[in-house]
Amino acid sequence: MISIAENIAQIRKRIEIAAEKTGRNSSSVKLVAVSKTKSAAHIREAYEAGQRAFGENYAQELKEKSQELADLDIEWHFIGHLQKNKAKLVAPVAACVETIDSIELAEMLNRRAARRISCLIEVNTGGESAKSGIAPAEIFGLARKVLALPNLNLCGIMTIPPYDPDPEKSRPYFKQLKIILDSLNADLPIENPLRELSMGMSHDFETAIEEGATIVRVGTAIFGERI
Ligand SMILES: *Cc1c(COP(=O)(O)O)cnc(C)c1O
Numbered sequence: 001m002i003s004i005a006e007n008i009a010q011i012r013k014r015i016e017i018a019a020e021k022t023g024r025n026s027s028s029v030k031l032v033a034v035s036k037t038k039s040a041a042h043i044r045e046a047y048e049a050g051q052r053a054f055g056e057n058y059a060q061e062l063k064e065k066s067q068e069l070a071d072l073d074i075e076w077h078f079i080g081h082l083q084k085n086k087a088k089l090v091a092p093v094a095a096c097v098e099t100i101d102s103i104e105l106a107e108m109l110n111r112r113a114a115r116r117i118s119c120l121i122e123v124n125t126g127g128e129s130a131k132s133g134i135a136p137a138e139i140f141g142l143a144r145k146v147l148a149l150p151n152l153n154l155c156g157i158m159t160i161p162p163y164d165p166d167p168e169k170s171r172p173y174f175k176q177l178k179i180i181l182d183s184l185n186a187d188l189p190i191e192n193p194l195r196e197l198s199m200g201m202s203h204d205f206e207t208a209i210e211e212g213a214t215i216v217r218v219g220t221a222i223f224g225e226r227i
Contacts, residue, residue: 005049018206034219040068055079059086081132113151125173126162156196167204174211
């Protein structure tokens with residue numbers, strides 16, 4: 001038997017330890033509970049344990065769950081690959097879309113937004129052809145265009161490194177994402193620097209926090225294995 005509440009408490013403790021290790025405050029790290037394929041009842045259980053931010057990967061699933069859980073004050077993050085024609089399902093619900101990878105998608109979300117949507121550009125740090133996200137060199141151009149869209153609030157960048165069970169293998173990609181964020185902030189005509197670095201999952205979130213993650217996306221370690 002897994003207890004979602006206990007898992008969340010443990011993850012929060014581990015976030016605290018990882019943050020302290022590098023002199024950071026754990027309040028600078030947001031935990032997004034990744035609830036894809038898990039039921040609304042599971043989400044409710046996590047919510048009752050104090051969890052507020054949830055991550056979903058599929059547009060239709062997000063729409064259905066958000067309707068089922070409309071009585072809760074959930075901060076929905078969309079973290080899957082988003083097709084332009086599905087933007088209309090996501091825009092009315094998502095507080096944050098973490099996977100902006102084209103100006104066409106950003107424009108579609110901008111057009112459909114009910115209120116201002118936070119967003120992150122997804123960077124393909126591993127250069128894997130099967131992964132979504134844009135190449136590091138293309139971020140600068142895309143960021144400038146996204147900044148011009150009134151209903152989107154560009155907050156930072158996210159990445160999913162090539163999977164390896166050893167978290168040390170993810171570290172170079174996390175370092176790279178931080179360097180990209182710093183150079184974006186040096187390059188962009190903005191008053192307030194972009195702050196968010198969304199990186200780290202169940203098996204490597206502590207390493208990500210050591211490298212500066214402000215958002216970690218944790219599914220399995222909270223809800224158990226997905227079938
Ligand atoms: C599924 C998923 C996660 C969570 O992965 P776990 O290994 O279950 O923690 C995080 N980020 C993205 C983009 C995902 O698709």
